[in-house]
Amino acid sequence: MEGGKITLNALRPKPSKEIKTGDALQIRIGAFEHRVTVLALSEKRGPAAEAAKLYVEDEASKSVRQALAAQLRASAAVNPFLKGRPTKKARRDLQRLQQRDTGEPGTEQE
Numbered sequence: 001m002e003g004g005k006i007t008l009n010a011l012r013p014k015p016s017k018e019i020k021t022g023d024a025l026q027i028r029i030g031a032f033e034h035r036v037t038v039l040a041l042s043e044k045r046g047p048a049a050e051a052a053k054l055y056v057e058d059e060a061s062k063s064v065r066q067a068l069a070a071q072l073r074a075s076a077a078v079n080p081f082l083k084g085r086p087t088k089k090a091r092r093d094l095q096r097l098q099q100r101d102t103g104e105p106g107t108e109q110e
Contacts, residue, residue, distance in 0.1 A: 005029070025055075031068060035061035 004012045007026040008019065019025070019038055027034045036055040086094065 031072070032065050033061065034065065 005028045006013065008017060009024050010026075019041070021038055021040060023038045025034075025036050025038065027036065035058045037058075038055050040054045042050070042054060
């Protein structure tokens with residue numbers, strides 16, 4: 001699965017490959033992998049609630065995905081002062097601090 005994000009019955013399908021009832025799909029979205037089995041097909045595109053009835057996800061896949069999501073949330077850097085986009089003043093203050101820490105010559109006029 002180096003290049004492809006989807007495998008169909010453990011094989012990398014061509015884009016035009018049609019799926020049928022009972023096919024096993026592995027879908028990789030970012031760091032998350034979903035393993036689903038196709039239960040039925042629809043003739044037309046519909047809402048997500050209807051589409052969710054057409055497949056079932058493996059319990060093992062769900063538990064691994066939920067564990068990975070919890071791990072990513074726990075490891076994310078939390079800084080209560082960084083909420084949204086910084087103001088121009090805050091950005092300049094941060095640049096000033098970074099320049100002082102690295103010993104780079106300042107760009108401000110003295």
